[in-house]
Amino acid sequence: MAILGVARRAVTARHSAVVRTTHWLTTLAFLALLVTGVEILISHPRFYWGEYGNILTTPLFKIPIPASRGTVPTGYGYVLPDQNGWSRYLHFQAAWVAVLTGLLYAAFGVFSGHFRRNLLPARSDLSLTGVTSVIARHLRFKRASEDEPWSYNVLQRLTYLLVVFVLFPLVIWTGLAMSPAIASAFPAAVIVLGGQQSARTLHFFVSIALVLFLLVHVAMVCLAGFRQRMRAMTTGRSATNME
Amino acid sequence: MSKVSRRKLISGGLAVAGGASGIAVAAKLARRYGLIPPDAGGLYGPGEMLTYAAQRVLTRHSLAREFSPSQISTKPFANAVDPLGETFKQLQGGGFADWRLAVDGMVARPASFSVAEIKSFPRRSQITHLACEEGWSYIAEWIGVPLSYILDAVGTLPQARYVVYRSFQPDWWESIDMADALHPQTFVTHGMNDGGLPVAFGGPLRLRVPRQLGYKSVKYITRLTVTDSLKRFGKGLGSAAPEGGYAWYAGI
Numbered sequence: 001m002a003i004l005g006v007a008r009r010a011v012t013a014r015h016s017a018v019v020r021t022t023h024w025l026t027t028l029a030f031l032a033l034l035v036t037g038v039e040i041l042i043s044h045p046r047f048y049w050g051e052y053g054n055i056l057t058t059p060l061f062k063i064p065i066p067a068s069r070g071t072v073p074t075g076y077g078y079v080l081p082d083q084n085g086w087s088r089y090l091h092f093q094a095a096w097v098a099v100l101t102g103l104l105y106a107a108f109g110v111f112s113g114h115f116r117r118n119l120l121p122a123r124s125d126l127s128l129t130g131v132t133s134v135i136a137r138h139l140r141f142k143r144a145s146e147d148e149p150w151s152y153n154v155l156q157r158l159t160y161l162l163v164v165f166v167l168f169p170l171v172i173w174t175g176l177a178m179s180p181a182i183a184s185a186f187p188a189a190v191i192v193l194g195g196q197q198s199a200r201t202l203h204f205f206v207s208i209a210l211v212l213f214l215l216v217h218v219a220m221v222c223l224a225g226f227r228q229r230m231r232a233m234t235t236g237r238s239a240t241n242m243e
Numbered sequence: 244m245s246k247v248s249r250r251k252l253i254s255g256g257l258a259v260a261g262g263a264s265g266i267a268v269a270a271k272l273a274r275r276y277g278l279i280p281p282d283a284g285g286l287y288g289p290g291e292m293l294t295y296a297a298q299r300v301l302t303r304h305s306l307a308r309e310f311s312p313s314q315i316s317t318k319p320f321a322n323a324v325d326p327l328g329e330t331f332k333q334l335q336g337g338g339f340a341d342w343r344l345a346v347d348g349m350v351a352r353p354a355s356f357s358v359a360e361i362k363s364f365p366r367r368s369q370i371t372h373l374a375c376e377e378g379w380s381y382i383a384e385w386i387g388v389p390l391s392y393i394l395d396a397v398g399t400l401p402q403a404r405y406v407v408y409r410s411f412q413p414d415w416w417e418s419i420d421m422a423d424a425l426h427p428q429t430f431v432t433h434g435m436n437d438g439g440l441p442v443a444f445g446g447p448l449r450l451r452v453p454r455q456l457g458y459k460s461v462k463y464i465t466r467l468t469v470t471d472s473l474k475r476f477g478k479g480l481g482s483a484a485p486e487g488g489y490a491w492y493a494g495i
C-alpha cells in the first residue's frame with residue numbers, strides 16, 4: 001500500500017500549474033508594489049485620518065524617516081532624491097499584474113475546487129483544540145508531520161484564506177479609494193473607509209500586514225525545507241516523491 | 244511527426260494567431276475611442292494604457308465629490324513653487340490688469356481674455372478635494388467659470404481632442420482630453436474660499452481639474468490651445484509631467 005501511495009503521488013503535482021504560475025506572478029508584482037510603495041511613502045511620511053491632511057494639519061502619526069520633499073518637516077537636515085515618477089508608473093502597472101493574476105487565480109480556485117479542497121479547513125479541524133494543537137506544535141518547534149508536504153494544516157489554511165480573501169481585496173480597495181477619478185465614480189467606496197486620507201492610512205496598515213505574512217511565509221518555507229518547498233512551487237514536484 | 248503533436252501545433256498556432264488578432268482588435272478599438280494616453284510608449288506603457296482606458300470607461304461623466312462648507316480645510320497647503328520672477332511681480336503690482344489668457348488652436352474665433360473678462364463670465368463654485376501625488380490633500384471652495392463655457396465662446400472645432408494649457412512658469416504645462424476639458428467641474432478659477440485666488444494657490448488664474456491629482460491643476464495659466472494631437476507639443480508625450488518622469492494621466 002505504501003509503495004502504491006508513493007507511486008500515485010509521484011505523478012500528481014503538489015501544486016497545479018495555475019497555482020504555481022499565479023504564485024510567482026503575484027510574488028513579482030508584490031515585490032514591485034512594495035519597493036515602489038516605500039518610495040511613494042518617502043515623499044510624505046505622515047499619515048492622517050479623515051478626508052484631508054497636509055503638513056499644516058496634525059498627523060495621526062509620522063514615520064521617523066527623511067523625506068524626498070523639502071516641504072515636509074522631518075527634522076532631518078537633508079532631502080532624499082525624488083523617485084515618485086517611475087515609482088507611481090511601476091506601482092500601478094504591478095497593481096494591474098496583481099489584480100489580473102488574482103482574478104485568474106480566484107476563477108481557477110472556484111472552478112477547479114482548489115479553494116474547497118486545499119484552503120477551506122475541515123470542520124473537524126476548526127475546533128479550538130484542533131487549532132491550539134497546531135499552534136502548540138509550532139511553538140514546540142516540532143517537525144512537520146509526514147502528510148504536511150501534501151496538505152496544509154488548519155493554521156495555514158486560515159492564513160491563506162485571510163491573505164487571499166481579506167488582505168488582498170482590502171489593499172486593492174484602499175488603493176483605489178485614493179484615486180480622485182475612482183472616488184468620483186464610486187464615492188461610497190471612499191466614504192465607507194472614512195475619507196481619502198483614511199484610505200491611505202488603511203492602505204499602509206494592510207500593506208504592513210501583507211509584509212508580515214510574507215516574512216512569516218518565507219521563514220516557514222525555510223524551516224520546512226527551503227529547496228523542497230521551492231521545487232514544489234516551481235516544478236510542481238515534491239522531493240519526497242524521489243525518496 | 245505524430246498526429247497528437249501536429250494537432251497540438253495547429254491548435255497552439257491558432258491560439259497564438261487568435262490572441263494576436265484579439266490584441267490588434269483591442270488596440271484598434273482603444274485608438275478609435277481615444278483610450279490610449281500620449282505617454283503609452285515605453286516600459287510602463289501597458290499599465291498606463293490599462294489605467295487610462297479603464298478609468299475613462301468608468302468615469303467619463305462622473306462628478307468629483309463635493310463637500311459641505313463646514314468640511315473646507317482651515318489650513319490648506321499651497322505647496323512650494325519655483326520663483327516667479329520680476330515680470331510676474333510687475334503684473335501682480337498692477338493688480339493683474341495686464342494678465343491675459345489666450346485661447347487658440349482648433350477654435351473658430353481665437354481670443355485673448357483679461358482677468359476682468361473671465362470674472363464677468365458666469366460664476367460657478369465647487370467645494371472639492373485637491374490631492375497631491377505625494378499623498379497630502381486639502382478641501383477648498385474653488386470659484387471660476389467652467390472651461391466648457393470658454394471653449395464654447397471661442398467655438399471649438401469638432402476634431403478637437405485635447406486642450407493644452409500653459410503656465411506663466413515655462414516648464415509647467417499640461418493637457419487634458421475633451422472628457423475632462425468639457426467636464427462641468429473643470430474650471431478656470433479666479434477665486435478660492437469666497438475670496439480672491441492667492442498667488443500661492445495659483446492666482447490670478449488656475450485651471451482646476453478635480454478628477455485628477457494636483458499637478459494637473461496648473462497655476463498661473465496664460466494660454467489654452469485646442470488640438471487634435473499632442474505630438475507637436477514638447478517631446479510629444481502630452482505634457483511636462485511625462486517629460487519629468489510622471490504620468491500624463493493623473494486620475495489615480
